[in-house]
Amino acid sequence: MELKEVIGRIRDHQPVLKEPERVTESIMKAISKESQRGKSGTLLFVQRLLAAASLALLLIFGSEQFVIVHKVSRLETQLSKAGPAPHYPDPFTLVSAGMITAPGTQRFFSAEKPRGPVFLRFIQKQLASNPLK
Amino acid sequence: MPPDLNELIMRIREKDEAAFKTLVGMYIQPAYRLAFRILGNEEEAEETVQDTFVRVWQKIGSYDPSREFPTWMNRILVNLSLDRLEKIRRSPLVPIEQAKQALADLRSSNPGKQTEDRDIAVLIRYLAEGLPHTQRLVFILRDIEGLSSGEVEAMTDLKETSVKSNLYYARRSIREQLTRITAKEGSVKWS
Numbered sequence: 001m002e003l004k005e006v007i008g009r010i011r012d013h014q015p016v017l018k019e020p021e022r023v024t025e026s027i028m029k030a031i032s033k034e035s036q037r038g039k040s041g042t043l044l045f046v047q048r049l050l051a052a053a054s055l056a057l058l059l060i061f062g063s064e065q066f067v068i069v070h071k072v073s074r075l076e077t078q079l080s081k082a083g084p085a086p087h088y089p090d091p092f093t094l095v096s097a098g099m100i101t102a103p104g105t106q107r108f109f110s111a112e113k114p115r116g117p118v119f120l121r122f123i124q125k126q127l128a129s130n131p132l133k
Numbered sequence: 134m135p136p137d138l139n140e141l142i143m144r145i146r147e148k149d150e151a152a153f154k155t156l157v158g159m160y161i162q163p164a165y166r167l168a169f170r171i172l173g174n175e176e177e178a179e180e181t182v183q184d185t186f187v188r189v190w191q192k193i194g195s196y197d198p199s200r201e202f203p204t205w206m207n208r209i210l211v212n213l214s215l216d217r218l219e220k221i222r223r224s225p226l227v228p229i230e231q232a233k234q235a236l237a238d239l240r241s242s243n244p245g246k247q248t249e250d251r252d253i254a255v256l257i258r259y260l261a262e263g264l265p266h267t268q269r270l271v272f273i274l275r276d277i278e279g280l281s282s283g284e285v286e287a288m289t290d291l292k293e294t295s296v297k298s299n300l301y302y303a304r305r306s307i308r309e310q311l312t313r314i315t316a317k318e319g320s321v322k323w324s
Contacts, residue, residue, distance in 0.1 A: 006239070010253055010277055015165065015166050015253065016250075017165040028153075034191065
């Protein structure tokens with residue numbers, strides 16, 4: 001059998017898609033999904049844009065706040081250098097770090113110099129190391 | 134009366150799904166025929182046709198109306214078929230007995246009788262076995278589909294000389310393959 005004849009037979013044979021409707025439906029479903037993906041892609045883009053904008057606003061306000069606090073703090077430092085020491089009126093006076101006593105109260109729990117019996121010193125030491133408890 | 138292709142394409146560009154369905158109806162069978170002949174497999178051809186139409190939907194915006202739409206679509210189909218061929222390259226070879234049977238069925242069929250797709254698929258796969266994809270493609274497009282050199286060049290980006298040389302080597306290899314299954318009948322001649 002000659003090659004040309006075989007090729008001719010193959011050429012004459014027209015392969016036919018058996019269920020074109022099913023394949024068409026499958027194609028249409030695929031493109032519908034594609035369209036939805038496009039829409040949800042737009043939505044996702046908008047969401048991300050909004051998230052980025054809110055983050056940018058937070059950064060802007062945060063930096064503004066930092067600048068203001070820094071300026072106030074610098075101003076306070078300058079004022080303290082220029083004028084008399086600030087006076088904090090009664091009723092509270094800072095005795096030492098972590099120890100605030102009201103006016104007239106006994107400085108019994110002092111972290112600086114424990115006094116009294118040994119067990120009392122121990123309690124004083126504990127309280128001084130963690131005054132909030 | 135068939136719908137105007139340019140109008141359909143305009144509507145598809147505006148994402149009209151009904152227009153796209155009409156287009157699919159017009160081109161699904163020719164697309165399947167080409168995919169089947171390149172791949173020699175019904176299921177793979179069907180999937181390639183689906184992928185092709187989805188790609189057409191996605192890329193219709195880049196279609197240049199001055200070009201032939203079937204050529205543009207077939208170019209997509211050819212590229213997708215080549216990708217698929219690459220994936221199924223390691224599929225099992227067609228046994229020679231099966232190829233002999235398919236050839237016998239082809240010979241015994243009357244000109245009016247429709248040969249089984251399966252026999253044609255077996256023969257295409259057997260004859261194209263071991264051929265580089267480009268040679269296979271050029272052979273299918275030129276000798277089976279009966280396209281002109283210009284059309285093959287437009288679809289494959291190959292130059293005229295390249296089309297000719299690929300066709301020459303493809304025919305030689307296919308003749309050798311055919312000789313193996315018709316060995317008792319003597320050598321195979323091209324014409």
